[in-house]
Amino acid sequence: MKLNIKSGDLVEVISGKEKGKRGKVTRAFPKENRVLVQGVNIITRATRPTQKDTQGGLKKYEAPILANKVMVVCPKCDKPTRIGHKVLDDGTKVRVCARCGEVLD
Incomplete structure (x- = not known):
């Protein structure tokens, strides 16, 4: 896991x-x-x-x-959230908030 x-x-x-x-x-x-x-x-x-x-x-x-x-x-919405993953334009993989889409890394 x-x-x-x-x-x-x-x-x-x-x-x-x-x-x-x-x-x-x-x-x-x-x-x-x-x-x-x-x-x-x-x-x-x-x-x-x-x-x-x-x-x-x-x-x-x-x-x-x-x-x-x-x-x-999440620092933006201040609620517990699940974590999603997203690849940015420069190719780095970051963790994002599943609620609001804010980058966590």
Whole structure:
């Protein structure tokens, strides 16, 4: 499956417990079909004290979320949209908003 979401995209979660939240994609994992979204899917881990972190305790981390559960938000119409592809006159292939036709790249 091809991942149409890139790091730096603004996305909105469309299903699950985090539905409706928006955030920037900090990292994409195409092989696992997952993305890491800033401020979404926060998990708590209990960590032991180490030499680097002498405190230890409960730490909060962002966990990857399935790419199927997020949609790219168009900067022009400010709504979650599907992604289309278009070849420009100079031969470059770009991603476009399926709603309004705005170039996303």
